[in-house]
Amino acid sequence: MRLLQYVAKRLLQLIPVLLGVSIIIFTISHVLPGNPVYVFVGLETTQEQIEEITKRLGLDKPLHEQYFIWLGNVLRGDLGESWFTSEPVAQDLIRRFPATFELTTAALVLAIAIGVPLGVLSAVYRNSWIDNFSRGITLVGVSVPSFWLGLILIYVLFYLLRIFPPPSGRIGLLVSPPDRITGLYLVDSILTGNWKAFSSSAQHLALPVMTEALVALAPITRLMRSSMLEVLGSEYIQAARANGVPERQIYFRDALRNALLAPLTFVALVYGNLLGGSVVIERIFSWPGIGRYALESIVVKDYNAVQGFVLMAAVLYVLVFLIVDILYFVIDPRITA
């Protein structure tokens, strides 16, 4: 009941946030230099023709009026048409989003699955070999740029060792994708029992997931370590020890839950960021996600597509933070609705 109330309240709070976001996106794309009308017209166009197109596009109306027209369209799910793909932008984004979602989520799950235990262990066994090992890994993760790491992984694991397939997208060229249910190849191939597609898409996921996971892993591990160290030095842990609670229980029951609070926000930040498409990684691995779509749209000055992409990225960000806030609410009793 308390939870429902909290969720309802947070959802209501999203309305002004998203309105603000929409204003910013609209304003930025309309104050940018360059008249979009010239994209349509050739060099030989007369002034009358330009005025006519301006009128047709609604660009002669006052800016606030244009905003409300645009907002009305957005609310109806109409993000305009992409000049490059000649498809509605919303449809383009929806078709490409599962690829980004699958990659990002798999990478984040992997980063958490390794980063949290590694951070905890390096805090518990401070300055031991495992701490030094994790320090080394995180140093690499922080200092190596993802494009370089991606290329090295491709070179070693595909070109030299032939363990993984070439960076040719989500699935092998000769394998037909699973029937679309969710758009996530792994999920869809399991649901349809298409094991050939499953194995191929899992193999194609491996390298980009490893690349993205290592980038996210480093800060998660460090944060987890410092958070755990702080909690282990706290009074209530000392009190638990003084009450005869065994060390193992102290780590995993008393300390871990407290120590997870700080890195949670960071994980949300990373996830929100990556969901907006990791442009570089998607480019390197020919991954047909929204990051690559955004990059291509920018190159050809496809305003509607860019605007739609930014709006979607912002909404995803806000949603991720909503989920994290709800998680905090569930974990930490000190947060009240």
Place this chain on the structure above:
Amino acid sequence: MLTERRLESLLEVRGLHTYFYTYEGVVKAVNSVSFVLNRGEITGLVGESGSGKSVTAQSIVRLVKAPGKIVEGEVWLDGQDLMSCSEHEMQSVRGRMISTIFQEPRAALNPLFTVGDQIGRVIQLREGCSRKAAEGLAIEVMRAVEIADPERRAGAYPHELSGGMCQRIMVAIALSANPLLLIADEPTTGLDVTVQAQVLDLIRLRVKSAGSACLFITHDLGVVAELCERVIVMYAGRVVEQGPVAEIFSNPRHPYTQGLIASTLRVDINKPISTIPGTVPDAVLLPSGCTFHPRCPFAEELCEQEEPSMAAAGMQHRARCHIVSGRIEGEMREDAWELAVAQAGGTDSFLQSVQGDTTDPEVGIE
């Protein structure tokens, strides 16, 4: 005679040294500390901040935080040497034979679990009973420390309760074990006076009825006078005086104890409040000889050169001072501390005036 003594004493600390290895150097937080705690008695452990009181307590249960380390010493609890126990054995000593109450009750409770859950958990660990039974026992335990409406309060989180209530819960957890030894580390410091009195009553009642021993750490001499039978005074990691409370309050022999007593507020006697000049010395660079000599109004050359050893100062009363041991033939004027305040404005002139008053130029070194 011998058997009788053994029955009475519960905890014996012998030559305990706990050092902290910091970048600045070795801090001798606990330096050759020895004392005995008797059953059914509350012993006050007093001293300024940084004198090693809390580290002494942590050393007894072997929970000294890094970079601290117990270097040597023996701690005998009921005939068992805790220093030679395995870590696993210590876990069953903590929370069963020795319970600890902490200074900050709210910080000592885990913020993410209900208090009922936290009490129940310790009980479950100790008794090996079911979760359900432990929860029931937790409510009984809360009722025993006079928490009203324990069923409802058991479901509360620490941040929903007052500091006093949290401290009752810590006391409840500590006392529910019926421990042989209760260590209370400034348990009433943050509480308001009425709550303080209630918590003290609770501790006194339970220690007396269970025949446990209690080490009560405080810097409040008023609480010591009211609650304790015996008192241990620590200064810069060393015990400087120990004995029965009545004896030490009426006849303090160590200059530091005298200073502490002189600096307490008294409403019954019309006297000015005095302070001990200077501060606790730098833990890394302790003064030579007697560590108190730079602040001592009676200090002489010998005090700078040689550290005094504990000497008998009365019935079960010992003090670490060259004057007490008779190495320096001097007399400590009881009113030295008060005179100092009356006469001097600043610390420096205070020291001179006191030394000028009390130092007999003919006193030699034996």
